[in-house]
Amino acid sequence: MTAYITRRLILGxxxxxxVTVLVFVVMRLLPGDPLTLYISQSQLxxxxxxQEQLDALRHQFGLDKPLPIQYVDWINGVLHGDFGKSVFxxxxxxxxxxxxxxxxxxxxxxxxxxxxxxGIIFGVVCAVRRGTWIDNVVTIIANVGITIPSFWVxxxxxxxxxxxxHWLPTGGYTSPFTDFWASIRQAxxxxxxxxxxxxxxxxxxTRASMLEVVKQDYIRTAWSKGLKERVIIIRHTIKNALIxxxxxxGVQVSLIFGGSVLIETxxxxxxxxxxxxxxxxxxxxxxxxAGVLIVAMVVVxxxxxxxxxxxxxxxxxxxx
Amino acid sequence: xxxxxxxVNGAISLSGFEEAKPHYGEFRRVVRVFFGxxxxxxxFLIIMALILTAIFAPVLAPYNPYKMDMTQALQQPSxxxxxxxxxxxxxxxxxxxxxxxxxxxxxxxxxxxAAIVGQSLGLMAAYFGGVVYQIIMRITDALMAVPxxxxxxxxxxxxxxxxxxxxxxxxxxxVPVQCRMMCGQALTIMQNDYIMAARSIGTGDFRMMIRHIxxxxxxxxxxxxxxxxxxxxxxxxxxxxxxxxxxxxEAAWGSMISDGYKFILTNPMLSFAPxxxxxxxxxxxxxxxxxxxxxxxxxxxxxx
Numbered sequence: 038m039t040a041y042i043t044r045r046l047i048l049g050x051x052x053x054x055x056v057t058v059l060v061f062v063v064m065r066l067l068p069g070d071p072l073t074l075y076i077s078q079s080q081l082x083x084x085x086x087x088q089e090q091l092d093a094l095r096h097q098f099g100l101d102k103p104l105p106i107q108y109v110d111w112i113n114g115v116l117h118g119d120f121g122k123s124v125f126x127x128x129x130x131x132x133x134x135x136x137x138x139x140x141x142x143x144x145x146x147x148x149x150x151x152x153x154x155x156g157i158i159f160g161v162v163c164a165v166r167r168g169t170w171i172d173n174v175v176t177i178i179a180n181v182g183i184t185i186p187s188f189w190v191x192x193x194x195x196x197x198x199x200x201x202x203h204w205l206p207t208g209g210y211t212s213p214f215t216d217f218w219a220s221i222r223q224a225x226x227x228x229x230x231x232x233x234x235x236x237x238x239x240x241x242x243t244r245a246s247m248l249e250v251v252k253q254d255y256i257r258t259a260w261s262k263g264l265k266e267r268v269i270i271i272r273h274t275i276k277n278a279l280i281x282x283x284x285x286x287g288v289q290v291s292l293i294f295g296g297s298v299l300i301e302t303x304x305x306x307x308x309x310x311x312x313x314x315x316x317x318x319x320x321x322x323x324x325x326x327a328g329v330l331i332v333a334m335v336v337v338x339x340x341x342x343x344x345x346x347x348x349x350x351x352x353x354x355x356x357x
Numbered sequence: 358x359x360x361x362x363x364x365v366n367g368a369i370s371l372s373g374f375e376e377a378k379p380h381y382g383e384f385r386r387v388v389r390v391f392f393g394x395x396x397x398x399x400x401f402l403i404i405m406a407l408i409l410t411a412i413f414a415p416v417l418a419p420y421n422p423y424k425m426d427m428t429q430a431l432q433q434p435s436x437x438x439x440x441x442x443x444x445x446x447x448x449x450x451x452x453x454x455x456x457x458x459x460x461x462x463x464x465x466x467x468x469x470x471a472a473i474v475g476q477s478l479g480l481m482a483a484y485f486g487g488v489v490y491q492i493i494m495r496i497t498d499a500l501m502a503v504p505x506x507x508x509x510x511x512x513x514x515x516x517x518x519x520x521x522x523x524x525x526x527x528x529x530x531x532v533p534v535q536c537r538m539m540c541g542q543a544l545t546i547m548q549n550d551y552i553m554a555a556r557s558i559g560t561g562d563f564r565m566m567i568r569h570i571x572x573x574x575x576x577x578x579x580x581x582x583x584x585x586x587x588x589x590x591x592x593x594x595x596x597x598x599x600x601x602x603x604x605x606x607e608a609a610w611g612s613m614i615s616d617g618y619k620f621i622l623t624n625p626m627l628s629f630a631p632x633x634x635x636x637x638x639x640x641x642x643x644x645x646x647x648x649x650x651x652x653x654x655x656x657x658x659x660x661x
Contacts, residue, residue: 051495052495052498053499055495055496055498056502058499059499063511180644183643184636184639184643185636185639186595186632186636188614189632192618193632196621196625200621200622291502291503291504294504295505295507296506298507298595298599299595302598313510314599317514317601318514318601329511332503332504333499333503336502336504337502
């Protein structure tokens with residue numbers, strides 16, 4: 038077990054290392070000068086700057102060194118907790134992320150919990166009541182749920198609940214520690230949008246997995262032993278059916294983070310997603326690099342947790 | 358019935374097997390199962406409608422989707438403009454119709470590219486194993502660790518929007534799924550005896566991958582690709598919504614939603630219509646994918 042976790046950890050670190058290489062290559066090798074933004078901010082155009090000024094700027098940002106050295110410098114900084122300086126905000130990237138990340142995590146965790154609970158419940162109910170109207174209705178809603186663009190749902194919800202009926206605020210973010218109820222009211226629609234796709238896909242997955250398990254011999258054995266339906270469903274079917282569902286819970290983390298890019302824009306929430314979108318627009322390369330790395334870290338970590346918990350849920354799996 | 362099969366039937370009838378069921382070809386069986394699913398049929402019809410709309414957009418669209426007419430700006434839906442007009446006086450319905458071209462082009466381009474690159478890599482990883490497998494699959498892991506829309510957003514913005522760059526960006530985002538799927542399938546297929554048989558008669562590496570492994574992996578790959586088309590359309594809409602997608606005058610559903618959002622209180626149809634179009638099309642691809650899975654999944658073989 039310890040050996041397995043160690044191996045997975047090393048693999049995770051290797052993957053993160055590759056992420057840093059990939060993001061660095063994409064940001065630096067493709068066309069576009071990272072200095073353009075800085076220059077346009079200082080109200081000067083490229084032509085107005087003398088070569089010396091440009092060189093001085095390049096030197097200030099370390100852009101005059103060869104690429105491999107720049108990469109090593111960056112990684113060295115990251116390992117020491119220094120993500121570099123944002124060109125646009127003119128502050129430490131680490132500080133920016135520390136401000137924005139908790140907001141995305143807060144909404145993301147709520148979305149994750151909501152989608153896990155609802156997705157699994159809907160899936161189980163559909164499978165147990167297979168062929169009834171409940172199954173048909175929920176399955177169709179789930180099929181629509183995986184096709185509907187989340188940002189469009191956000192717009193629809195804003196239109197209905199904020200602009201037409203004025204029940205909920207159109208967006209923004211308040212910390213739950215400053216004003217709990219305002220925070221909850223602002224979070225309802227974004228969290229729903231973030232979790233919609235996950236709820237739908239988990240429902241489909243759980244339902245399919247339940248129907249697979251019901252066919253197994255040990256379920257027939259349970260019936261022939263004369264066990265109650267409730268016991269068979271809860272103790273024998275759900276427990277086994279959840280194993281493949283747990284595998285895709287790790288994927289949900291990535292999906293929720295991806296969704297936050299769009300949803301935070303729709304609801305004007307100052308989280309990681311919004312920071313990344315703005316940074317991408319502003320060619321704020323340090324922020325993009327650090328942001329992608331941090332998001333990848335969270336995804337890799339949650340996949341690691343899923344892999345490890347897998348063996349706890351399914352003792353048939355041996356860590357070898 | 359040709360001559361040889363008659364002889365075979367004759368031979369069998371001697372041993373008392375006249376009642377043997379007619380043999381269905383694999384393709385006919387797949388078609389039968391596929392169209393037996395109501396939702397798959399619905400999906401198929403939606404996709405057909407999308408393709409036809411994209412091809413015949415100039416015929417179907419009542420107006421030129423790019424022609425601005427400020428006197429007609431922000432009209433409510435009427436007989437002249439069934440879905441109203443946008444803030445520049447362009448006909449919304451015509452733009453939704455033309456938007457199908459962008460969606461279809463991006464989806465096919467991105468998935469096509471991702472399939473060629475990703476599946477080749479997956480095939481090589483599985484076939485050669487060892488170091489090749491480790492290198493390819495670890496890079497795949499790295500790409501998978503970053504949400505697809507984020508990769509696409511970064512690449513699209515670095516390359517600078519536009520149809521071609523959006524296709525490249527989304528293609529890169531879709532590569533890992535294709536690669537991983539192909540690799541998994543190929544590893545399973547390589548366990549089969551016919552692979553060993555092919556190897557024993559000295560089949561070369563390339564021929565082995567193309568003639569023996571790829572065709573057997575293709576059914577499962579086709580399902581992933583179909584669903585991937587839907588995912589790509591969703592992602593493209595997302596990119597266009599954020600403003601890093603297809604560039605402005607071009608009618609893309611995602612950017613239409615974003616443009617219409619500003620006028621949602623007075624002209625909700627500007628945002629609603631393209632959203633419904635996206636939903637329908639993605640639903641279509643997903644249902645076709647589900648139908649194909651039912652029809653092609655080897656585990657369900659023999660039930661029909």
